[in-house]
Amino acid sequence: MPQLDQILGTYASQIFWLLVVFGTIYLLIGKGMLPKVEQTIEARDRQIAEDLAAAERARVAAADSEHGWQDALEAGRNEAMRTTQAAKDAAAKASAIRLADVDVALHAKLAEGEAAVQKALASAQADLESVGSELTGDLVARLSGATITDAKISKTVKAVMGNA
Amino acid sequence: MAAEGGKIDPMHQFMVEPLFGNSLTLGGYNIAFTNSALWMVLTLVAIWVFMLGGMKRELVPGRWQAAVEGASSFVSNMVHANIGPEGKKFTPYIFSLFMFILVANVLGMMPVGIVPHVHPFTVTSHITVTGVLAIVSFSMVLIVGFARHGLHFFSLFVPHGTPALMLPLIVPIELISFLIRPFSLGLRLFVAMTAGHILMKVLAGFVIGGLNAEAAWVAPVVGLPVFVLMVGISVLELLVCAIQAYVFALLTSLYLNDAVNLH
Numbered sequence: 270m271p272q273l274d275q276i277l278g279t280y281a282s283q284i285f286w287l288l289v290v291f292g293t294i295y296l297l298i299g300k301g302m303l304p305k306v307e308q309t310i311e312a313r314d315r316q317i318a319e320d321l322a323a324a325e326r327a328r329v330a331a332a333d334s335e336h337g338w339q340d341a342l343e344a345g346r347n348e349a350m351r352t353t354q355a356a357k358d359a360a361a362k363a364s365a366i367r368l369a370d371v372d373v374a375l376h377a378k379l380a381e382g383e384a385a386v387q388k389a390l391a392s393a394q395a396d397l398e399s400v401g402s403e404l405t406g407d408l409v410a411r412l413s414g415a416t417i418t419d420a421k422i423s424k425t426v427k428a429v430m431g432n433a
Numbered sequence: 434m435a436a437e438g439g440k441i442d443p444m445h446q447f448m449v450e451p452l453f454g455n456s457l458t459l460g461g462y463n464i465a466f467t468n469s470a471l472w473m474v475l476t477l478v479a480i481w482v483f484m485l486g487g488m489k490r491e492l493v494p495g496r497w498q499a500a501v502e503g504a505s506s507f508v509s510n511m512v513h514a515n516i517g518p519e520g521k522k523f524t525p526y527i528f529s530l531f532m533f534i535l536v537a538n539v540l541g542m543m544p545v546g547i548v549p550h551v552h553p554f555t556v557t558s559h560i561t562v563t564g565v566l567a568i569v570s571f572s573m574v575l576i577v578g579f580a581r582h583g584l585h586f587f588s589l590f591v592p593h594g595t596p597a598l599m600l601p602l603i604v605p606i607e608l609i610s611f612l613i614r615p616f617s618l619g620l621r622l623f624v625a626m627t628a629g630h631i632l633m634k635v636l637a638g639f640v641i642g643g644l645n646a647e648a649a650w651v652a653p654v655v656g657l658p659v660f661v662l663m664v665g666i667s668v669l670e671l672l673v674c675a676i677q678a679y680v681f682a683l684l685t686s687l688y689l690n691d692a693v694n695l696h
Contacts, residue, residue: 270444271444271447271449272447272558272559272561272627275449279449279463281459281462282451282462282464282465282466282470283449283469283470283559283562283565284561285464286469287565287566288565290470290474290476291473293477294529294532295525295526295529298480298484298532299526299528299529300525302481302484302488303505303524303525303528305487305490306484306487306488306501306505307509309490310505310506316492
């Protein structure tokens with residue numbers, strides 16, 4: 270086995286070169302390059318964590334703003350409903366007032382008309398009575414020759430018309 | 434793979450040979466640049482190139498960057514799970530250990546032997562290398578343990594709730610199991626890689642021997658099944674490469690946990 274047969278002749282060279290090479294690896298790679306690689310990994314992990322946190326913050330903010338938007342929407346809808354209701358109420362009130370006004374005016378007009386009709390009726394009745402009385406007087410005078418006072422005639426006519 | 438007398442020597446792959454002469458010395462020790470050193474440097478270069486893909490530092494990683502980040506977070510998660518938040522300062526060491534063993538294992542499995550005169554070499558199949566790594570890990574445990582807990586670190590050998598009567602028996606057992614750690618750590622990787630590569634070479638010897646056999650029936654009857662078996666064993670070996678790197682890094686972090694948190 271050369272590892273043991275040659276050991277006395279080669280141990281110094283092997284140990285020397287091993288220490289040189291391994292020392293170089295330790296200083297150049299282990300101490301020099303490895304920390305940079307580890308820093309890169311740590312920086313990436315940190316960045317990922319930060320990005321995740323930022324995304325979480327953005328998500329919360331979005332949820333908040335969505336909430337706010339929903340609230341605003343709700344408020345707007347309520348406001349609109351209130352306004353509509355108020356307008357409806359006002360319109361109903363206004364139309365009720367107008368309706369009442371119109372009602373009063375109509376009633377007045379109706380009363381006026383009725384009064385006119387009543388008056389016309391009364392005057393027509395009066396005319397009718399006077400015409401009846403005259404006619405009755407004439408008829409009595411022509412048929413019997415008797416002259417009856419107007420007062421008696423009109424009383425009788427009135428009585429007859431009242432019975433009719 | 435030296436063919437000596439038509440035979441393939443499965444041990445030749447572990448030979449350490451100087452590439453640029455044997456004259457380089459440091460303080461009287463021979464530190465020649467060998468094939469072993471070359472494959473260590475190749476491991477370093479491979480890890481460096483791999484890690485370069487992680488230097489783009491994009492927010493959305495590409496495939497390469499994702500692979501680098503996957504490897505580094507695999508190790509840092511393992512360290513965090515075993516040692517806790519205080520283990521963060523050991524991550525560079527565990528990561529270097531894991532990547533070095535993994536890449537060295539995998540590079541040793543690369544079929545570069547099909548290019549003439551290029552021989553793959555598995556750095557981690559040498560007890561010298563795995564032993565040094567184990568000793569470094571174990572020394573780290575001792576240094577951290579005594580630095581953090583002082584002599585109280587010895588209470589590691591007294592598990593919670595041990596009756597006083599049992600102490601003479603428990604303490605030596607715990608002490609031995611503690612002291613055996615660097616050996617088991619280093620030997621496990623060395624043995625796993627060595628055994629795997631020997632098995633591969635022996636099987637490859639069967640395939641080549643079958644093809645070269647004078648009797649025509651040997652190739653389909655011996656060579657083909659062994660070749661199919663080799664494909665399976667290669668996949669298994671790749672799995673072992675990853676598992677051994679993981680086990681080494683995992684055990685190191687577990688031992689460091691003992692030193693840092695002291696049960």
